[in-house]
Amino acid sequence: MTVTANGVQGMALPSEPDVTPAVLIERARAMAPALVARQRETEERTYYAEDTHLAFRDAGFYRITVPKRYGGYEFGFDTFLQIVMTLTRACPSTGWMYCLGAAHSLFAGSMFGEKAQAELFSGGDFIAPLVNAPHGTARRAADGGWILNGVWKYCSGAPYATHLIGNTMIVEDDGKPARPLLFIAPRDQWEMLDDWGWQLGLKGSGSHSIRISDGHIPSHFGLEVNFEEISVTGGTPGRDLHEHPQYGGAPASSMALEGAHIAVGMCQGALDAYTELMFSRTTILPPFPPRAEDPDFQLWYGQASSMIDAAETLVLATARRWHELSEQPIGAFTAEEDLRIALTCREATSLAWRAVDEIIQPTAGSTAVREGERLERVWRDLSTGRTHVSSAVLLTTVANRGYAQLRLQSERR
Incomplete structure (x- = not known):
């Protein structure tokens, strides 16, 4: 049991209670030159170094959206995203790995109940890859918990993760149809596989697979829900538990914001x-x-830089919109608004990518894309990042149709 400054039991004092978002952002900027210099070794290792991990930990980067009552800063998600953009600008692999591991304290603090959160955040720092696609199986344990088995791929952030957030299917012996389970498994219930680093890019993003063999989690670490169908219009456990309204924000669009800030x-x-x-x-x-x-290079440079600046402006504004919706009364963050933000993120990503694809890479010259050159590495990382199923498939097909249907329904009224 912990005690707060006002003597209330059961709530933890935040680390560095006087630190501000601006301080954390400046810490990220100060780290950037070293991350640029270590890109090659990060790729060779397949994840960022332990001393980098410790520097992130000491800087408080793994507690940005951990709720205050559990020792976190409970800063806005936009602060986290600005740090992600800063780190990714220096080293795409490092930024990707950091973001897709550390971002999901927001999800856990939003969607899981008080009992689960008290246990999940007991260590203070929270790093958890989140795999949307369902893999493996879950069965009821004798004590009412869950027994998990399977392999979950593309677990970015796995090397230093404290947990895994995954999706699976519940199978039962009575012949009933399988149903979805969204779960959180602590580190002692799984193992990381040595299967990352052979891709074209993002070789250092720590996107290893995770295997669970008869892993056991308590019942309150599982939610019988399909991730893609999560709605916050009826409120969330986190909105009731925490002061910051961001714990009532929609998770799908928050993850689109992650991808857009990484891309920019x-x-x-x-x-x-x-x-x-x-x-x-x-x-x-x-x-x-x-x-x-x-004059020609000035023209190309001006066009490319303005396109990337416009993309940055767009993602920052979209993050503010996400926060504004979260602050409104419960019910305001509708499925239509969720998709609108996600699709805006896609357009920002596309704009920034075009600047690189159509201007920077073709005019840089072939010597600039030799193996080991910074632009060559960024080009590979961008190309690999574009193959992520969310941006390459879901946001160009399902999300477009869903948003059109919802918007046309509202226009019809």
Whole structure:
């Protein structure tokens, strides 16, 4: 049992109670140069180094959206996302791994009940990959909990994770149809497989598979719900438990925001590499001035940088919209608003990607994309990130149709 400053039992004092979001963002900026310099070793290891992990821990990065009552900062999700964008700009693999591991304290603090949260956040820091696709099976244990078996792929953040958030199917011996289970499994119930690093890009993102063999979790660590059908219009456990209204926000759009901030951060890193080339490389025609003095390169640079700036402006505004909806009375964050935010994130991502795909990469020159060059690495990481099923498939098909249907229904009224 812990005691707060006002003497109330059962609630933990937040670490560094006087720290501000601006301080955490500045800490991330200060770390960026070292992350740029260590990109190669991060890829070779397949995840960021332990001393980087410890630096993130000491900086408080794993407690940004952990609720205050459990020792977290309970800062806005937008603060977390700005730190993600900063880290990803420096090293896409590091930013991806950090984001998709640390982001989900928001989800756990929103969707699970008080008993579960008290146990899940007992360690203070919370790192949990979240795998939407259902894998494996769950069966009822004799004590009413769940027995889990299976392998969950693409668990970004697994190397330093405290938990896994996964989806599976409940199977029973009575012949009833299988039904979904969303669960959280602590680290001692699973093992990480050594199966990451052979992809084109994001080689250092720690996106290993996780295997659970007869893992046991208590019943309150499982929710019998399909992730894609989660609705917050009736409220959430977290909205009732915590002061910050963000624990009543919609999870699907929050995860789209994660992906958009990662993508924009990657493209900012590509622009950083392109900027260096503007001063270090010359044109191919006499009198061979630096690219920064050439009208054509100035044109390309201006167009690419403005597109990436516009994408950043869009994702920051969309994050504010997510917070505004969360602050409104329960019921305001509808499925239509959820999809609207997710699709806006897709457009921001597309805009930033076009700047790299259509301008930066073609005009940088072949020497800039030799193995080991920063732009080459960012290009590979962006290309791999674009294959993520959420952005490549769901946000271009199912989400479009669903949003159109909901919006047309509202227009008909």
